[in-house]
Amino acid sequence: MNMEREEAFRRARAWIAQAGDHHIDGKRVAGSGPRIAVVNPATGEQIGSVAGGGAAEVDAAVNAARDCFRSAAWRDMLPATREALLLRLADLVELHAAELAAIETLDNGVPYPMALAMAGKGGPSAIRYNAGWARRLGGEEAAPSVPGRWHAYTVNQPLGVAGLIVPWNAPLAIACNKVSAALAAGCTAVLKPAELAPMTCVRLVELVHEAGFPAGAINLVNGTGPQAGAALAAHRGVDKISFTGSTVTGQGIMRQAADRVTRISLELGGKSPVVVFDDADLARAVPGVGMGIFANSGQVCAAGSRLFLHDAIYDEFLERLAGFAGSLKIGPGEQDGTMIGPLISAAQQAKVADFVAGAEAEGARVVFRSEVPDGPGYFSPLTILDQVHPDMRAVREEIFGPVLCVMRFGAGESLAELIERANDTDYGLSAYGWTSSLERAQVMARDLGAGSVKINGSGMEFALPFGGFGQSGLGRENARMGVLAFTETKAVMIGY
Ligand code: NAI
Numbered sequence: 001m002n003m004e005r006e007e008a009f010r011r012a013r014a015w016i017a018q019a020g021d022h023h024i025d026g027k028r029v030a031g032s033g034p035r036i037a038v039v040n041p042a043t044g045e046q047i048g049s050v051a052g053g054g055a056a057e058v059d060a061a062v063n064a065a066r067d068c069f070r071s072a073a074w075r076d077m078l079p080a081t082r083e084a085l086l087l088r089l090a091d092l093v094e095l096h097a098a099e100l101a102a103i104e105t106l107d108n109g110v111p112y113p114m115a116l117a118m119a120g121k122g123g124p125s126a127i128r129y130n131a132g133w134a135r136r137l138g139g140e141e142a143a144p145s146v147p148g149r150w151h152a153y154t155v156n157q158p159l160g161v162a163g164l165i166v167p168w169n170a171p172l173a174i175a176c177n178k179v180s181a182a183l184a185a186g187c188t189a190v191l192k193p194a195e196l197a198p199m200t201c202v203r204l205v206e207l208v209h210e211a212g213f214p215a216g217a218i219n220l221v222n223g224t225g226p227q228a229g230a231a232l233a234a235h236r237g238v239d240k241i242s243f244t245g246s247t248v249t250g251q252g253i254m255r256q257a258a259d260r261v262t263r264i265s266l267e268l269g270g271k272s273p274v275v276v277f278d279d280a281d282l283a284r285a286v287p288g289v290g291m292g293i294f295a296n297s298g299q300v301c302a303a304g305s306r307l308f309l310h311d312a313i314y315d316e317f318l319e320r321l322a323g324f325a326g327s328l329k330i331g332p333g334e335q336d337g338t339m340i341g342p343l344i345s346a347a348q349q350a351k352v353a354d355f356v357a358g359a360e361a362e363g364a365r366v367v368f369r370s371e372v373p374d375g376p377g378y379f380s381p382l383t384i385l386d387q388v389h390p391d392m393r394a395v396r397e398e399i400f401g402p403v404l405c406v407m408r409f410g411a412g413e414s415l416a417e418l419i420e421r422a423n424d425t426d427y428g429l430s431a432y433g434w435t436s437s438l439e440r441a442q443v444m445a446r447d448l449g450a451g452s453v454k455i456n457g458s459g460m461e462f463a464l465p466f467g468g469f470g471q472s473g474l475g476r477e478n479a480r481m482g483v484l485a486f487t488e489t490k491a492v493m494i495g496y
């Protein structure tokens with residue numbers, strides 16, 4: 001087992017050291033711009049580099065995607081063939097899960113067991129789920145009431161070339177999802193990884209080719225957001241941008257998309273509420289709430305970062321939560337037993353620390369703060385704050401770090417008032433409730449303002465759409481909706 005793991009890291013290191021080029025029209029392209037360092041956030045060491053693409057590489061990649069999209073081979077490919085190719089891709093991801101996981105751990109810091117769960121289970125499962133839609137995207141027949149004899153129906157046609165912009169917090173999982181949804185719908189695509197953790201995207205594109213997709217179906221351009229990302233979002237040959245990342249960058253993409261009314265899907269930030277009632281099963285709620293904010297060091301768009309705790313269990317819950325947080329081993333993701341890795345970068349580390357310092361200066365109390373390992377990695381203490389006010393920056397803004405803000409409710413407060421407090425956010429990605437009352441569960445499910453509401457649990461289900469209310473985004477990924485988001489609906493009437 002451990003030898004297998006060591007071997008995976010050895011191979012991952014060797015692969016990273018020589019990969020990092022663009023992949024355009026089925027070929028590796030080094031590009032001309034200065035290369036960007038690939039850094040292991042657990043050590044701060046450079047472990048490789050990626051090409052620094054810009055407008056020229058994006059243009060070549062979009063043209064390759066467009067040529068492939070227009071080709072007879074792609075147009076005439078049977079949906080069943082696309083499905084079969086995607087199923088082969090899922091098998092390849094699964095087969096290479098240990099190596100992919102090691103690459104992810106080295107590049108973005110996620111603990112190896114979590115990376116392995118993504119590469120070995122979550123990723124392949126998402127690809128297989130989307131593969132199934134390739135053959136099930138048919139439209140519907142209408143019964144027109146205009147005079148005459150008509151055959152009236154809809155078709156869901158692929159949009160064309162999709163630009164897929166991926167963030168650094170869970171690159172492989174997000175790329176598996178976006179790539180498979182685009183291909184299932186019949187689009188071709190240009191993938192733009194995050195410059196802070198690009199490597200699993202590059203490996204995934206190699207596997208896309210190994211699976212047998214034609215050259216140009218999926219292209220990859222490395223580079224920074226302002227250079228490669230912006231060039232992709234602005235390109236006239238791109239029909240759809242599917243973006244996951246910060247709200248600010250998403251807003252910029254939305255503005256840019258207005259020029260050509262480019263289709264967009266935006267998965268943005270969150271500040272998701274968690275409500276724990278005094279009738280909750282605390283044995284499940286404590287680790288559920290804890291992992292909901294601390295998993296992936298809080299670098300999760302759907303992290304439950306605002307905890308509303310019932311008066312009657314307030315002290316007990318916080319004590320148990322602190323105990324749980326204290327049991328989570330922080331360290332390099334490569335190390336055996338690590339549950340929490342570093343943050344992605346020194347900048348992210350400073351940003352998180354600044355949020356906490358700001359809250360403390362405004363009177364927040366530190367209920368718990370964990371020890372962090374010494375050394376050069378970008379580790380951040382797991383932090384629980386209470387005595388916070390709803391207008392503090394730490395309560396309003398996405399921290400994207402392991403910081404939980406706790407607020408009290410109970411005594412004389414109605415469920416409606418509580419829900420109003422939980423909904424007091426510009427975001428609306430997810431909301432979580434813990435209770436054994438069917439009544440409270442139903443009311444929370446109905447009234448919490450979020451794209452996903454989970455009662456007594458957390459995690460993601462591909463068969464359900466995922467996306468945000470408010471400033472958490474636009475459109476939905478996953479489920480049938482997520483694949484249809486890469487199509488345009490056409491209405492057809494044939495008179496006879
Ligand atoms: P970002 O949104 O700038 O980066 C995400 C992706 O967008 C990367 O691939 C980046 O290269 C690309 N990008 C950046 N600028 C672009 C532009 N002008 N046009 C097109 N693409 C562009 O996020 P960043 O700056 O790395 O992280 C800052 C904060 O954003 C985090 O602290 C966190 O709060 C939030 N964030 C949220 C994510 C989520 O899943 N909700 C994911 C990543 C970041």
Ligand code: MG
Nearest residue numbers: 039107196197
């Ligand atoms: Mg990195």
